[in-house]
Amino acid sequence: xxxxxxxxxxxxxxxxxxxxxxxxxxxxxxxxxxxxxxxxxxxxxxxxxxxxxxxxxxxxxxxxxxxxxxxxxxxxxxxxxxxxxxxxxxxxxxxxxxxxxxxxxxxxxxxxxxxxxxxxxxxxxxxxxxxxxxxxxxxxxxxxxxxxxxxxxxxxxxxxxxxxxxxxxxxxxxxxxxxxxxxxxxxxxxxxxxxxxxxxxxxxxxxxxxxxxxxxxxxxxxxxxxxxxxxxxxxxxxxxxxxxxxxxxxxxxxxxxxxxxxxxxxxxxxxxxxxxxxxxxxxxxxxxxxxxxxxxxxxxxxxxxxxxxxxxxxxxxxxxxxxxxxxxxxxxxxxxxxxxxxxxxxxxxxxxxxxxxxxxxxxxxxxxxxxxxxxxxxxxxxxxxxxxxxxxxxxxxxxxxxxxxxxxxxxxxxxxxxxxxxxxxxxxxxxxxxxxxxxxxxxxxxxxxxxxxxxxxxxxxxxxxxxxxxxxxxxxxxxxxxxxxxxxxxxxxxxxxxxx
Numbered sequence: 001x002x003x004x005x006x007x008x009x010x011x012x013x014x015x016x017x018x019x020x021x022x023x024x025x026x027x028x029x030x031x032x033x034x035x036x037x038x039x040x041x042x043x044x045x046x047x048x049x050x051x052x053x054x055x056x057x058x059x060x061x062x063x064x065x066x067x068x069x070x071x072x073x074x075x076x077x078x079x080x081x082x083x084x085x086x087x088x089x090x091x092x093x094x095x096x097x098x099x100x101x102x103x104x105x106x107x108x109x110x111x112x113x114x115x116x117x118x119x120x121x122x123x124x125x126x127x128x129x130x131x132x133x134x135x136x137x138x139x140x141x142x143x144x145x146x147x148x149x150x151x152x153x154x155x156x157x158x159x160x161x162x163x164x165x166x167x168x169x170x171x172x173x174x175x176x177x178x179x180x181x182x183x184x185x186x187x188x189x190x191x192x193x194x195x196x197x198x199x200x201x202x203x204x205x206x207x208x209x210x211x212x213x214x215x216x217x218x219x220x221x222x223x224x225x226x227x228x229x230x231x232x233x234x235x236x237x238x239x240x241x242x243x244x245x246x247x248x249x250x251x252x253x254x255x256x257x258x259x260x261x262x263x264x265x266x267x268x269x270x271x272x273x274x275x276x277x278x279x280x281x282x283x284x285x286x287x288x289x290x291x292x293x294x295x296x297x298x299x300x301x302x303x304x305x306x307x308x309x310x311x312x313x314x315x316x317x318x319x320x321x322x323x324x325x326x327x328x329x330x331x332x333x334x335x336x337x338x339x340x341x342x343x344x345x346x347x348x349x350x351x352x353x354x355x356x357x358x359x360x361x362x363x364x365x366x367x368x369x370x371x372x373x374x375x376x377x378x379x380x381x382x383x384x385x386x387x388x389x390x391x392x393x394x395x396x397x398x399x400x401x402x403x404x405x406x407x408x409x410x411x412x413x414x415x416x417x418x419x420x421x422x423x424x425x426x427x428x429x430x431x432x433x434x435x436x437x438x439x440x441x442x443x444x445x446x447x448x449x450x451x452x453x454x455x456x457x458x459x460x461x462x463x464x465x466x467x468x469x470x471x472x473x474x475x476x477x478x479x480x481x482x483x484x485x486x487x488x489x490x491x492x493x494x495x496x497x498x499x500x
Contacts, residue, residue, distance in 0.1 A: 022144045025109060029142070034106070036139040042066050042117040049087035051122055052130050058122045065090070065132060066117045066140060068169065070147075074108055083118065083132075088172060091131040092118055099137055106139070113143030113169075161488050162496050177490050180299055181478045185252060187295045188272060188472075195287075197248040197274060202237035204230060204254070210453045211235030211395070214257040217267075230256035234273045235395065235469065236456045239424065242275050243464045250274035252474065263486040264416060267495050270474040275424070279468035281407045284421035285384050288411050288470060289318055292382075292418070296481060307414050307480050310380050318382040320409075323371050326385055330375045335367050358446035364389025364404055379412035394434040394450050396422040397466075418477055421470035428460035 029035060046063030067085030081092040096104040110116065117140050120132035148154045148170055160167040160174075167174055189199065207226070209216035211233030221228050234251045241249045252272045261267065276283060293314045296303055303315040324335045331351055338344045344366040345355065353373050359365045368389050379385070388408040390398060396406035407423035425431050435457070438450040478490040488494040 018146050019144065022111060022142070022146075025111070026142050026144065029139070034139070036142050039138075039140055042138075042140055044117075046122075047087040048083070048085050048090035051090060051132075055122065055124070055130050060121060060123070062119060062121050062135065063132070064117065064119045067115070068143075069110060069112055069114050069116060071112065077104075079107070083116070084169070084172065091125070091129055092120065092134050092137075093123075093125070093131050094118075094134045094137060098133070098135055103137060107137055110139060111143060111146075113145070113147045114139060115141035115143070157488075158496075161494050162499075164492055174489075177478065177482045177484060178492060180482050181474075181490055183299045184295050184478055184481060185474065187298055188291055188474075189252070191287075191291050191294060192248075192250050192274060195248070197250050197276075198246060200238070200241060200246070200249050200251055201253070202231075202234050202251055204256075206231055208451045208453050210451055210456065212257075213392075213449055215259055215447055217256050217258045232257050233471070234271070235471070236453060238273055238275050239464065239467070239469070240456065240459045242277050242467050243459050243462055247277040247465075248275070261495065263488075264476065264479075266475070266487050266491055269487070269491070271471050272474060273469065273471045275467055275469040277465040277467050280423040280466065281386070281409055281421050281468055281470075284419075284468045284470040285320065285409060285411075288384075288419045288421065288472065289316055289382070291472065292477060292480070295477075299481060305480060306483050308485050310414050312413060312480070313381060318384060318411075320384040320386060322387040323367060323385055323389070323405075324387065326375050326379075327367060327370045330378050331370050333370060335363070335370075338363065341366075356446070358441055358444045359391065360441075362389075362391060364391040368392050376412060376417075377415050379415050382411065382413050384409045384411055390434075391437075393422065394438050395425050395431075397425045397427075398430075413480060416476055416479075417473070418480065419470055419472045421468065424464070424467040424469045426460065426464040426466060428457055428464075431460055432457055 042064070044064055044066050046065050048065070051058055051063070065083065065085060067083045069081055070084045070089065071082035073080045077097065078093070078095040081094055083090050083092050094104070094107060099107070117138050118132060118134050119136040120134040123131060123133050125131050148166070154160055154166055154170040205219070205221070205228045207228060209229035209232050212235065214232040216229040216232050219228055219230060220226070232255060234253055238249055238251060250272055252270065254268055255271050256268050258267065259265065293303060293316050296305060296314045303313060305312045305314060328334045333347050333351065335344065338347060341362045344363040345361045348355065348366040348370050351370065351374065353369050355361060355365055355369050368391070371385070386409040387399060387405045388396070390404060390406050393406040393408045396408045399405040399407055409421050410417050411419035435450060435452045439452050442449045475487050475490050479487060482490060484490050
């Protein structure tokens with residue numbers, strides 16, 4: 001049976017025949033002393049896209065390439081092969097008289113998907129296609145499983161995310177997302193390093209899950225016979241470093257939250273958290289804008305991106321609104337004119353807003369519920385929402401102008417949160433009181449509230465300078481830059497439910 005007739009759902013009998021044929025070919029190679037898997041190295045001196053880009057300088061020169069056979073046309077004494085390497089695709093012209101009769105006979109038995117090495121001369125065919133005229137070819141790895149049929153490729157998203165290796169083989173454009181991801185992290189590091197930040201590493205395993213309101217993953221340390229939590233944030237260890245005198249620190253790291261999965265959430269994700277002594281949340285806004293707009297300009301060459309069907313303008317000078325202003329604009333309630341908790345709750349309910357049953361019925365919780373349920377959906381262009389209620393910001397410094405509010409912002413683009421920042425709370429007495437309120441809320445059934453961290457309170461009592469801190473979701477930032485509508489498109493190996 002010809003392999004190019006099989007597709008993603010090949011009949012079991014046909015697929016088994018293909019698998020057996022390939023294994024028989026491998027067995028024949030091994031028996032003849034040509035086991036491809038014993039090869040340890042192949043010197044590569046050229047790559048597809050680079051050759052095409054620099055053809056005038058490379059024409060007539062011999063180079064070595066390596067990659068995977070994606071197509072071939074065998075025409076007696078000569079053949080054309082489509083080779084896919086790390087940069088893209090290029091055509092090979094393989095002629096029996098140039099590579100030798102024995103090697104050509106072996107080549108004709110190779111399969112789509114096999115990994116090969118080729119030496120050849122750069123030239124242009126009569127039809128104008130830049131190609132490699134092969135002088136030597138060899139098999140570097142035998143593909144024992146057939147690739148999906150080339151015209152349809154791998155289009156089943158569930159299978160794409162489960163078998164990212166096949167996805168990358170069949171859909172070269174997918175690699176672009178992960179190249180941009182790498183470039184974004186590189187840009188972000190340079191941006192912070194140039195501003196005298198120091199990159200550090202903090203523990204993934206902790207005895208207390210702190211720094212965020214989230215449900216943690218729990219594991220067990222056998223030697224200590226101790227349950228431990230995988231970190232839900234890097235905030236508290238980084239603040240300990242600020243207290244210790246490291247004035248500007250950041251960490252790019254994996255975070256683990258035992259929560260739901262949807263197009264914007266994966267149980268493990270990457271964030272950058274950064275803290276700067278003697279700064280506040282206004283400084284963090286400038287950094288967030290600088291990182292995201294600067295990355296777009298450097299990586300994409302433009303401030304204009306398209307994300308989730310919206311045209312987004314990342315040109316610096318983003319809108320800044322207080323939460324009270326945003327709720328007044330989009331919900332029609334002026335919380336500045338309300339001073340009573342009961343009145344605030346009634347006003348929210350009158351607009352059909354529901355309060356969290358585990359939360360106290362306060363002015364601040366009513367304000368946040370209005371924002372969360374009725375405002376976020378309207379925030380398309382980059383917008384900083386500032387001055388959050390103290391009830392939902394247990395680690396944030398209160399506003400000197402209104403103690404019900406804190407100096408905090410979240411950055412929203414296309415109704416998605418991309419950054420969260422504070423003027424950090426540095427009063428250990430106030431911090432303890434807020435932790436205790438979180439403990440009370442946890443006892444009322446909210447298992448996503450902060451745990452009490454006595455060691456962190458001890459650290460704060462040594463004196464923490466005024467500090468600005470921020471977290472940016474790396475995955476969502478990459479979604480923005482790549483125009484991806486699901487987080488699984490920008491995580492190489494997203495969490496998936498087992499098929500069985």
